[in-house]
Amino acid sequence: MNALRAVSLFRRGFAHGVHPPDHKALTAEVPTQRIPFASRYVLPLNQHLGAPARPLVEVGQRVRRGQRIAEPTAFVSTSLHTPVTGWVRALDRRCGPDGAYQEAIEIEADPYATQRLEPAVPRDWRSLSLEELVEELPHSGIVGLGGAALPAQVKYSLRAGVRIRYLIANGAECEPYLTNDHRVMVERAETLLRGIEILQTLLGAEETIIGIELNKPEAIAGLRALIQPGQGVRVVPLRVKYPQGDSKMMIRSLLGREVPAGLHAADLGIIMNNVSTIAAIADWFETGTPYIDRRVTVSGPGIARPSNLLVPLGTQVREVLRFCGGLSEDTREVIMGGPMMGKPVANLDAPIVKTSSGILAFTAKDTARPREYPCIRCGRCVEACPYFLNPSRLARLARARLYDEMKRLNLMECVECGSCTYSCPSGIPIVQLIRTAKSNLRGRRRAVQG
Ligand code: SF4
Ligand code: SF4
Known part of the structure; x- marks a missing residue:
């Protein structure tokens, strides 16, 4: 019955979208390796959506790996923890991945420290309520790791009367080249399932659906083998199509439901989280590990040794590239994220941040x-x-700067997926023009608000 249902859901899919070559074979079977610790780390205070974090440390202070070094300043904000034991060397503006200077904490690693995390007592999550989960998550530094970097607690803060029926674990990873979610599903399947158990129980959800694109058969088979009957969890394979991982597309593919403009999935009784985020939540409750190491796919034609790496936040992009054998001489562009939605890295000294799912050359x-x-x-x-x-x-x-007219055509609905630019035979940089318009509109709104 379940198999039949899965097949019918799989056929449903979503309308439109594109089929770029996935290039995942370069790293899909490459196990994740931890990169050696470097000597210097730069940790911007705004690695998440919302208000930047506020430093809790002073220059010269000794810090130990996993210690909280900045606290949230609003509900949509989160903590920041040091990924290494060492000393705070600066609280100053530093160059971020996009080339813009931003407030950051610089840490010098202690070369003689073991860099082992202090073991923490596992939390008894079963005694928590959903409200307590929402209070707890800002301490973990966890954000949505699928790209948006929304602080994790925001998703689980539900309006009164909202009842969640489905938890969706998003394992689509539809961006070409990227395979770090895939490796989490293969290497950390049990942790992911424990994270699902925590969230499903606290939400009181009837069922969890893990949506995975068909180009990840190892993840699909591995998770199915571990799921017990009666657990209320099933894996649904999805057609390989971009942007399958977009929340509205995923909900349409898995449940055949439309999320109307202006509403959230939670209003329909659905919460969706990326598989790596769910595994990170399990780590926080089981081992007290805050979000300090990012899984990064390093790939593309310009990379000597395509890899999946576990990288401490704040590591320079240059160090990551060096570990993978460096760049080929004809490399012209390094992208952070996937090729469809990622952004060019303006400076190779910029740090890996919570959203750095990929470094592609x-x-x-x-x-x-x-x-x-x-x-x-x-x-x-x-x-x-x-x-x-x-x-x-x-x-x-x-191009004509007619932004109000663009708003009337639902400009703000655009998720900047890049499918339009990819499909345009005239080479028109459509998404880039839309992105500029949106950013100008945001600037105009800020100016009006003073
Ligand atoms: S970038 Fe925006 S306009 Fe272009 S295909 Fe994606 S959602 Fe549509
Ligand atoms: S040529 Fe014009 S209509 Fe055709 S894809 Fe490009 S922008 Fe769209």
């Missing part, structure tokens, strides 16, 4: 921008947009 051949031609009104971008927007029109309006 591309050569001149891969990054050659197609010459741009006028729009031929072929409609491919419209067919590709999973949010049923009109990307060509939005791009034209963005």
